[in-house]
Amino acid sequence: MTTVAEERSPLRSWQFRRVIAAEFTSSIGTQMTTLALPWFVLMTTGSPARMGLVFLIQILPVPLLAMPAGLLVARWGARRVTIAGDLSSALLTAAVPTLYVADMLPFWALLVIVALIGCVASAYLSAQRMLLTESIGLDEGVVTAGNALFETATSTARLVGPAVAGFLIAQFGALNVLWIDAASFAVSAALLVGLPRHTPASEPSSSHHMADGVRYLFRDRVLRTLAFAALGYGMLMPVVMLALPVLAKNRYDADPHVAGWLLAAWGGGTALGTVVVARLARRCTPVRLAAAGGVGAAVVLWFLPWDQPVTTLAVTVAAGCMFLPAVTAPAVALMMLRPPEHLRPHVVPVFGAAVFVASPIAYGVAGVLFEHLAVSTVLTAVAVGASLCALLLLGLARRTEPGPEAGGPSAARPTVGGTDLTTTHQQER
Known part of the structure; x- marks a missing residue:
């Protein structure tokens, strides 16, 4: 028997379509900057360590400000925070080429700007996910599918953005690409203006709600385990991303087109994976889906250290990233739906911080490692960590x-994709 929830598609919601369009637009610009900014630093300074420092400074505020950001989202609402984040990011991104043209962009000023972008992202990232839930409801299967489609938008942007950026960098220079990113944030904010406002379920009047969110996360075995796994991937995948421009510089004659295509392969593989996950979301429990994705990614990452032609390297990167949405989409869906409603604005950023807390360390350490060790040695260590x-x-x-009693849909208790949530919660704790 197929339930109404199982038949419902997130794309039927006009609010969800608006959120997806805004995410895709801003992600196109962001992914172009993901190549343009580090490429500018790498080619002007010749230092992978400085390139890694730019990534570190940008991502560091996300885990540090996760709890205050959760209070901000709970107080202001996801819609307002996301629009404010878009506008702030547009101004900060445009400041980089503006100051450079005026000969007022020393390296320390660039670090200040990227740090401010990271501060905006600390609230923006969790607000995006809350906005997604507000647009499609609370059914676990629908939210998992919605998260997969959301990641389809971002991963498709990862496919298109770097490839276009590689061409534009070669023609017009890296910093000029940042103007497109600034414009994309402005368009994203305009797309979100018409969404309805949602009143928070409870008033976040004190910081004890954040402590309750932390306690819930560590008390719930499923979320706790997923948080530890996310911490691992948060340490490993930034190393892989940082390795791609280094590989392009060291192995492929410092060709920005190669760097662009490698990052595009990252996005293309992720996009393909999100499409598959969206179809499997109602047929497979989130935990099983995450486990399958983790195993697939670990197997493919063992091929990444090999010295190989750029074509096969791009295929390997795409194949490895194809499995990542099977881990992230179910994890985010459970993060948003397992906690009580009044704790979700506080659990979401804490869980997200588990992903980002290791990233600053990873970017900083990886930049130093690439200056002193062979890229293949570092990528072998990444494969070992992914296997764990x-x-x-x-x-x-x-x-x-799930036990036999939770194997099929039930009209009396909440079900998602044929799984009894009440029974599953009791078994998973």
């Missing part, structure tokens, strides 16, 4: 195997 994360997710999947 996969084992962690496999153990969680075995421990949360």
Whole structure:
């Protein structure tokens, strides 16, 4: 028997379509900057360590400000925070080429700007996910599919943005690409203006709500395990991303087109993976889906250290990233739906911080490692770490195997994709 929730598509919601359009627009510009800014630093300074420092400074505020950002989202609402984040990001991104043209962009000023962008992102990222839930409801299968489609938009941008950026950088220079990113944020804000406002379920009048969110996260075995796995991927995947421009410089004659295509392969593989996850979301429990994605990513990452032609390297990058949405989409769906409604604005940023807390360390350490070790050695260590994360997710999947009574839909209790949520919560804790 197929339930109404199972038949419902997130794309039927005009609000969801508006959120997806805004995300895709801003992500196109962001992904172009993901190549343009580090390429500018790498080619002008010749230092992978400085390139890594730019990534570190930009991502560092996200885990540091996760809890205050959660209070801000709970107080202002996801819509207002997202629009404010878009406008702020547009101004900050435009400041980089503006100051450079005026010969007022020393390296320390660039670090200040990217740090401010990171401060905006600390609230923006969690607000985006809350806005997604507000647009499609609370059914777990629908939210998982919605998260997969949301990541389809971002990963498609990862496919298009870097490839276009590689061409534009070669023609017009890296910093001129930043103007497109600034414009994309402005368009994203305009797309979100018409969304309805949502009143918070409870008034976040004190910081004890954040402590309750932390306690809930560590008390819930499923979210706790997923947070540890996310911490691992948050440490490993930035190293892979940072390796791509280094590989283009060291192995492929410093060709920006190669760097663009490698980052595009990252986005293309992720886009393909999100399409598959959206179809599997109602047929497979989120924990099983995450475990399968972790195993697939770990296997493919073992091929990444090999010295190979750029074509096969791009295929390997795409194949590895194809499995990542199977981990992230179910994890985000459970993060948003398992906690009580009044705790969601506080659990979401804490869980997100688990992903980002390791990233500043990873970017900083990776930049130094690439100056002193072979890229293949560092990428081998990444494959080992991904294998450990996969084992962690496999153990969680075995421990949360649904019992016979939770195998099919139930009209009396909340179900998602044929899984009894009440029974599953009792088994997974």
